[in-house]
Amino acid sequence: MAGLWFEEFTVGKVIEHAARRTVTESDNMWFCNATLNTQPLHIDFHFAEKTEFGKPIVNSVFTLGLMIGMGVSETTIGTTVGNLGMTDVNFPRPVFHGDTLHSRTTVLETRESKSRPTNGIVVLLHEAFNQNDELVGSCKRTALMHKRPQA
Numbered sequence: 001m002a003g004l005w006f007e008e009f010t011v012g013k014v015i016e017h018a019a020r021r022t023v024t025e026s027d028n029m030w031f032c033n034a035t036l037n038t039q040p041l042h043i044d045f046h047f048a049e050k051t052e053f054g055k056p057i058v059n060s061v062f063t064l065g066l067m068i069g070m071g072v073s074e075t076t077i078g079t080t081v082g083n084l085g086m087t088d089v090n091f092p093r094p095v096f097h098g099d100t101l102h103s104r105t106t107v108l109e110t111r112e113s114k115s116r117p118t119n120g121i122v123v124l125l126h127e128a129f130n131q132n133d134e135l136v137g138s139c140k141r142t143a144l145m146h147k148r149p150q151a
Contacts, residue, residue, distance in 0.1 A: 004075055005148040009120075009122045009145070014107075016102075017105065020101065023058050023095055023101065024098075028058045028059055031062040053096075055097075056096070056097065058097065058099075066103075066128070067127070067137045075124070076145070080144065081143075081146060082144055086139050088138070089138070100131040101128050105125065106125040106127075108140065109121075113144065119144050119147060
């Protein structure tokens with residue numbers, strides 16, 4: 001599926017993403033190893049069982065990437081120039097091995113690019129939920145998007 005052109009993003013539009021993903025222990029261990037994150041809360045079961053969570057929690061940066069990634073095919077695949085920034089990143093609940101996440105994107109703002117006439121800027125709110133529909137992550141992402149090519 002192709003992403004949306006700048007003109008197709010309308011303020012208030014909500015996209016419930018079809019992709020769902022169960023997070024595994026292997027996902028979390030691979031991500032922590034790949035990013036050199038040695039936080040025992042993520043990778044040490046014996047350490048984690050003594051915390052308030054009682055078990056390892058998934059690396060929040062993995063959750064952030066998954067939350068945004070689940071919506072790429074329905075928003076920006078093939079139509080984005082790139083990300084300009086991410087703000088207001090929040091993780092109100094932890095993600096655990098075995099949780100199944102789904103996400104939605106809400107268009108917060110659109111504006112023409114002042115310096116690039118073939119592009120526009122969109123501000124998106126991404127939200128991720130676990131299998132109980134509890135919010136586990138959110139962030140605002142600003143993206144530079146291509147406008148629909150002129151015929």
